[in-house]
Amino acid sequence: xSKFWSPLVGELKPYxxxxxxxxxxxxxxxxxxxxxxxxxxxxxxxxxxxxxxLRLYPDPESEQLREVVSRYYGVASDQVFVGNGSDEVxxxxxQGLLKQDKPVLFPDITYSFYPVYCSLYGVESRLxxxxxxxEINPDDYLVPNGGVIFPNPNAPTGRYLPLSEVERIVAGxxxxxxxxxxxxxxxxxxxxxxxxxxxxxxxxxxxxxKARSLAGLRVGLAIGHRDLVEGLxxxxxxxxxxxxxxxxxxxxxxxxxDEAWFDQTRKRVMAERDRVTEAMTGMGFEVLPSxxxxxxxxxxxxxxxxxxxxxxxxxIIVRHFSKPRIDNxxxxxxxxxxxxDELLRALGELTG
Ligand SMILES: *Cc1c(COP(=O)(O)O)cnc(C)c1O
Numbered sequence: 329x330s331k332f333w334s335p336l337v338g339e340l341k342p343y344x345x346x347x348x349x350x351x352x353x354x355x356x357x358x359x360x361x362x363x364x365x366x367x368x369x370x371x372x373x374x375x376x377x378x379x380x381x382l383r384l385y386p387d388p389e390s391e392q393l394r395e396v397v398s399r400y401y402g403v404a405s406d407q408v409f410v411g412n413g414s415d416e417v418x419x420x421x422x423q424g425l426l427k428q429d430k431p432v433l434f435p436d437i438t439y440s441f442y443p444v445y446c447s448l449y450g451v452e453s454r455l456x457x458x459x460x461x462x463e464i465n466p467d468d469y470l471v472p473n474g475g476v477i478f479p480n481p482n483a484p485t486g487r488y489l490p491l492s493e494v495e496r497i498v499a500g501x502x503x504x505x506x507x508x509x510x511x512x513x514x515x516x517x518x519x520x521x522x523x524x525x526x527x528x529x530x531x532x533x534x535x536x537x538k539a540r541s542l543a544g545l546r547v548g549l550a551i552g553h554r555d556l557v558e559g560l561x562x563x564x565x566x567x568x569x570x571x572x573x574x575x576x577x578x579x580x581x582x583x584x585x586d587e588a589w590f591d592q593t594r595k596r597v598m599a600e601r602d603r604v605t606e607a608m609t610g611m612g613f614e615v616l617p618s619x620x621x622x623x624x625x626x627x628x629x630x631x632x633x634x635x636x637x638x639x640x641x642x643x644i645i646v647r648h649f650s651k652p653r654i655d656n657x658x659x660x661x662x663x664x665x666x667x668x669d670e671l672l673r674a675l676g677e678l679t680g
Pocket of ligand 1: 412413414415416439479483509511534535537544546547548580
């Protein structure tokens with residue numbers, strides 16, 4: 329606490345990102361990064377951009393990138409908003425769209441950045457409990473609210489809500505914005521972007537950090553009705569006119585132009601996820617059905633905390649949350665086949 333802080337700063341409980349350890353030769357399965365590298369076309373596009381032009385500010389509107397994204401998803405480019413990682417996009421959404429007279433609703437077990445933005449921007453919130461099987465029940469969101477936000481698939485559970493159920497939440501809330509955070513949708517889910525022309529209250533966010541393997545480039549996006557996008561632009565242009573640098577704009581655009589690499593790598597991740605799930609189930613784990621690039625699991629007899637500590641001794645880092653309802657669970661990112669083999673070997677020894 330410093331006397332120089334504004335009163336708000338003393339009250340904040342900031343988000344704690346998963347550790348980025350300095351040690352080498354770790355099997356790092358704690359922050360849902362993609363185990364495969366980005367498309368070579370992305371690297372080439374960034375290399376091409378490395379010249380004297382860096383002395384100039386980037387395009388504040390990221391027009392070319394927004395064009396590429398709009399063509400990719402079949403929407404108009406004024407329905408596309410881009411930001412410095414989807415975390416920044418989400419921040420603008422909380423401040424510009426979800427701060428209303430009534431509380432915003434989100435699941436009790438979900439992405440832990442949501443409550444952080446609520447306290448930063450003074451947004452009132454109400455937690456909606458997931459079912460006993462950690463599922464979202466759409467009926468729970470059909471009550472008066474100032475907005476709704478949930479990841480689909482949800483994090484850290486990995487559980488997916490079918491598009492028809494997402495639509496029920498959107499259709500049942502015509503007077504508030506429903507945000508579907510699709511950070512993990514490309515690992516087997518179906519995007520709600522197909523519904524944005526039908527529902528002016530629907531906003532879908534995505535990131536290039538997971539399925540497109542560009543967590544280090546920091547690019548996220550939102551797609552919805554142009555009025556929602558215009559609202560976000562008003563916030564963005566009151567905060568930072570140049571959220572995406574020159575390298576990020578060209579690199580992100582190139583990522584959408586290499587469908588083959590995108591498809592190949594996400595399919596490998598999905599196949600490995602199913603293999604790891606089956607092997608761990610055989611070791612006495614309950615593994616929630618996942619549509620993401622991670623699994624959420626607990627062991628019949630060993631605690632999550634103990635398992636995480638013992639894996640760490642063997643150089644394998646996974647994520648454990650000391651939170652109600654899920655403090656016995658581990659969230660484990662799906663790695664390369666080799667990394668997953670190491671994980672399974674270690675778990676076999678620890679649980680055998
Ligand atoms: C990873 C993640 C994000 C943030 O992605 P960035 O684009 O890297 O900021 C947003 N939402 C959820 C649910 C995530 O897991």
